[in-house]
Amino acid sequence: MTQAITVEALTVTFGSFIAIQDLSFHAGYGHVRGLIGPNGAGKTTLLDVLTGKSRPQRGRVLLDGVTDLARLTEVERVLAGIGRKFQKPSVFEALTVWENLDLALRLHRRSLLREVLADAGAKRAAIDSVLATIGLAALSEKPAGVLSHGQKQWLEIGMVLVQEPKVLLLDEPVAGMSDEETAHTATLVQSLRAPGRAIVVVEHDMDFVEQVADEITVLHEGRTLFEGSMAAARDDSRVIEVYIGR
Amino acid sequence: MKIFEGASLVTAVLLALLLVLLPVLGLQFLPGLGLPIYAVNVAGQVMCFALLAMSVDLMWGGAGVLSLGHGLFFAFGGYLCSMHLLRTAYAATHVLPDFLLFMGHGGFPAWWAFADTAPVTLLAVLLLPALLAFGFGFVSFRSRVNGVYFSIISQALTYTAMLLMFRNDTGFGGNNGMTGFHSIAGLSAGGVGAGVLLAETATASVLAALLAGRVLLASRFGRLLAAIRDDEPRLRFLGYETLWLKLAAWCASAAVAALAGALYVPQVGIINPSLLDPSLSLEIAVWVAIGGRGGLVGAILGAVLVNLAKFWLSAAAPDLWPFVLSLLVLLVVLVLPNGLLDLRNRSRAWLGELARTPPPRLRRRAAR
Numbered sequence: 001m002t003q004a005i006t007v008e009a010l011t012v013t014f015g016s017f018i019a020i021q022d023l024s025f026h027a028g029y030g031h032v033r034g035l036i037g038p039n040g041a042g043k044t045t046l047l048d049v050l051t052g053k054s055r056p057q058r059g060r061v062l063l064d065g066v067t068d069l070a071r072l073t074e075v076e077r078v079l080a081g082i083g084r085k086f087q088k089p090s091v092f093e094a095l096t097v098w099e100n101l102d103l104a105l106r107l108h109r110r111s112l113l114r115e116v117l118a119d120a121g122a123k124r125a126a127i128d129s130v131l132a133t134i135g136l137a138a139l140s141e142k143p144a145g146v147l148s149h150g151q152k153q154w155l156e157i158g159m160v161l162v163q164e165p166k167v168l169l170l171d172e173p174v175a176g177m178s179d180e181e182t183a184h185t186a187t188l189v190q191s192l193r194a195p196g197r198a199i200v201v202v203e204h205d206m207d208f209v210e211q212v213a214d215e216i217t218v219l220h221e222g223r224t225l226f227e228g229s230m231a232a233a234r235d236d237s238r239v240i241e242v243y244i245g246r
Numbered sequence: 247m248k249i250f251e252g253a254s255l256v257t258a259v260l261l262a263l264l265l266v267l268l269p270v271l272g273l274q275f276l277p278g279l280g281l282p283i284y285a286v287n288v289a290g291q292v293m294c295f296a297l298l299a300m301s302v303d304l305m306w307g308g309a310g311v312l313s314l315g316h317g318l319f320f321a322f323g324g325y326l327c328s329m330h331l332l333r334t335a336y337a338a339t340h341v342l343p344d345f346l347l348f349m350g351h352g353g354f355p356a357w358w359a360f361a362d363t364a365p366v367t368l369l370a371v372l373l374l375p376a377l378l379a380f381g382f383g384f385v386s387f388r389s390r391v392n393g394v395y396f397s398i399i400s401q402a403l404t405y406t407a408m409l410l411m412f413r414n415d416t417g418f419g420g421n422n423g424m425t426g427f428h429s430i431a432g433l434s435a436g437g438v439g440a441g442v443l444l445a446e447t448a449t450a451s452v453l454a455a456l457l458a459g460r461v462l463l464a465s466r467f468g469r470l471l472a473a474i475r476d477d478e479p480r481l482r483f484l485g486y487e488t489l490w491l492k493l494a495a496w497c498a499s500a501a502v503a504a505l506a507g508a509l510y511v512p513q514v515g516i517i518n519p520s521l522l523d524p525s526l527s528l529e530i531a532v533w534v535a536i537g538g539r540g541g542l543v544g545a546i547l548g549a550v551l552v553n554l555a556k557f558w559l560s561a562a563a564p565d566l567w568p569f570v571l572s573l574l575v576l577l578v579v580l581v582l583p584n585g586l587l588d589l590r591n592r593s594r595a596w597l598g599e600l601a602r603t604p605p606p607r608l609r610r611r612a613a614r
Contacts, residue, residue: 051483078485090480092473099469104484112490116467159484 002029003065004167004198005050010059012045012222019045021222023059027167027198032189034213034230035202038243041219043202044087047169051084052077063167079109083165087172087202089152093145097136097155100144101127104159126162133191134158135184150181154188161192168192168199174208186211206230206244218243247468249460253543253587261453264289268449272442283441290445290513292553296452297506299533299549300459300542301499306531307540308463309495310475311392315400316503317527318407322375323504324511324521325411328424329358330367331435331512335428337362343426345419355417364431371508372501379500380493387489387496392478401524408522423518430512441513448509452546455502459542471495532571536578538585547586 007025011018020042027033035043048054049061052074061069069077092100105123108114131137134154139147144155153173160168173189174182182205189212192199203209209216210230218226218233220242226233233239250258268289274280298320305311332343333354342353361367382403386396414420433440462468470491473481482488511517520526529552537548552571559567582588 074482075485075487078483084483086480086483090477092469092476092480094472094476095469102466103469103473103481103486106485109485112487115486116465116470118466120466163485 003027004029004063005200006060006062006065007046007049008060008062010046010049010061011057012042012049012054013057018222019054020049020056023219023222023224025217025224027200029166029198030193030195031214032193032199032201032212034209034216035200035219036204036206036209036216036233036243037219037225040221042222043219044171045222046219047084047171047200047202050077050167050169051082078163079106081164081166082169083160083163083167084169085153085156085160085171085173087175089149089156091144091147091152091155091159094143096141096143097131097147098127098140100155100159101130101162105162130158130162133161134188150177150185153177153181153185157185157188157192166197168197170199170201170203172203173201174203174205182208206234247460247464247541249457249464253547253590254456254460254541257543257546258453258456261449261456265446265449265453268445269442272445273438283438286438286441286445287513288554288557290441290448291510292550292557293445293448293452294506294510294513295530295533295553296546296549297448297455297509298503298530299537299545300452300455301502301506302530303534303539303542303545304459304463304499304502305495306534307542307545308468308475309471309492311492311496312394312397312531313400313499314397314524314527314531315402315404316499316530317522317524318400318404319375319379319500319503320507320510320526321407321411321517321519321521322378323371323507324517325418325424325507326361326367326371326374326504327508327511328427328517330361330364331427331430332424333358333361335426338428343419343424345414345422345424349414349417368508371504375504376497376501379497383493383496384489387492401527404522404527405524408519408524411519411522419518421518423516423520425516427512427515435512436515444509444513448506448513451505451509456542456546463542467491467494532575534585536574536585538582538587540584541587544585544587551586 003026005027007023010020010023012020023042023046025046035046037043045054049056050069052072063069063080063082067080072080092103102120102123105126106115107118107122131140134157136151136155136158139151144152147155157170157173170189174185177185186208189199189201201209201212213230215228216230216233217224218239225242226236226239234244268286270276271279271281272283272286298316302313302316305313336342336354346354360370386399391399410416411418412421418424427435429435430440431443433443470481470486474488474492478488507521533548533552534545535548536552537546538544555570556567559570578585582592
């Protein structure tokens with residue numbers, strides 16, 4: 001398996017608080033990796049480091065084993081193929097579903113001016129295909145602000161998806177969703193699997209993670225507690241101790 | 247956003263109408279039916295304020311960035327224009343402005359020569375304040391100074407500029423400012439012809455800015471600004487360097503404000519640092535808040551209504567004006583969160599509610 005993301009000996013501190021300590025982590029192409037752990041384990045911080053929102057004190061983060069992400073700005077990382085869905089649904093509420101996707105799809109990644117002037121028609125096919133994937137085709141002309149919580153989550157996944165990212169980071173994609181919405185999201189994430197894409201899912205919903213992830217990493221207090229399959233994690237005494245509970 | 251729907255269409259038609267009426271009535275073409283030059287002048291000044299309000303709304307309603315320092319760009323444009331007017335006055339009369347004589351100067355500083363011709367001055371009005379805006383905006387936006395912090399810094403910058411211009415040594419008349427304009431585009435300053443010309447130009451500028459601004463806001467650029475307003479980090483994590491988008495809008499906004507100032511100063515015949523007083527910059531935001539943010543129409547509406555009320559009341563009952571303005575602000579904040587433009591939607595909702603709520607007697611019976 002080719003590694004898309006390689007994290008080596010990563011340490012992140014905020015003042016005296018150690019959020020991540022000496023962490024190693026991998027996400028491979030064609031795979032879905034689940035990232036679980038109690039609150040404060042460092043899951044979101046790890047995503048923040050990958051996207052450039054936080055800076056590590058020590059350690060390296062590589063894309064494709066060669067590109068040192070520390071050298072890239074937040075925007076450059078996106079253009080290099082790292083897409084992220086935030087924990088809180090983050091869509092542009094004043095714009096329609098279509099307009100949200102139109103902004104998300106970049107035809108001219110190197111020129112803002114050409115992007116602003118780009119022909120909307122050239123984006124039609126790609127947007128239509130993503131609308132079908134996320135199941136919001138019928139709502140494409142509705143303002144994103146009127147969507148339900150679940151629909152906003154799907155729209156945001158679609159906005160990241162339309163950029164065809166190599167690395168797709170999903171931060172709590174089913175938080176606050178009904179069972180039906182969660183099931184739909186699981187199917188959606190399964191369908192996003194591609195040979196040229198690594199997916200990392202941060203989630204508290206264990207059943208959801210078990211459904212979508214090939215392997216999981218359990219974080220605890222900024223360190224890796226366990227790596228392997230979900231079934232093995234459920235039997236692991238340390239994981240039970242800190243996370244699942246007896 | 248549609249370029250022309252309801253309110254924006256009505257506003258554009260009214261502006262076009264004003265464009266026709268100003269010369270007809272101002273120059274007394276129709277016997278017995280005319281406007282005194284005072285009224286033409288008020289209309290012209292109000293149009294300058296409308297233009298100024300639009301420049302603030304482009305940033306505030308468009309991108310969610312509230313400037314409380316647009317008086318800076320307004321005054322910058324005004325100072326540039328008055329430099330041009332003093333140079334032309336000197337060319338005609340060969341009398342130096344008082345402030346230069348008091349300073350013991352025998353003539354204009356050599357670099358003032360750029361303001362000799364109107365086209366170069368206009369170019370300076372459109373470029374120099376935008377350049378200042380670029381410098382200030384670049385530093386602020388790159389450091390991700392947002393929200394109230396940006397508003398406060400923009401106001402501090404304007405205040406600094408006011409202190410600078412108060413000094414006589416700065417060379418622009420200090421406290422007294424600059425006055426003594428002789429002619430405007432060949433028409434004698436303060437005359438009917440010049441008054442009508444300026445009011446016409448200001449009105450035409452408002453109409454053009456409304457058109458251009460609405461086209462801009464309806465374009466993908468406008469949608470990107472709206473995205474910045476809604477969730478700037480999200481847009482950044484879609485791969486947009488929001489710094490450049492904000493800077494582009496910010497500089498355009500400054501240029502429009504400067505144009506408004508350049509058209510305003512010849513109408514009042516004087517410029518002094520009072521335009522840089524933070525209270526003016528705050529008032530602009532009040533106009534926009536009262537009118538309604540986001541579509542440029544509300545900015546025009548707010549600026550026109552508030553300033554007409556101000557012209558009338560500050561003559562009729564000068565003590566009352568601050569109370570009326572405060573009351574208006576309170577009313578808008580409490581009842582119409584997005585200004586007078588909300589009135590249409592709100593009144594429809596209120597009427598609907600009234601129709602649905604049965605009269606008290608019926609309600610009591612239903613409760614039993």
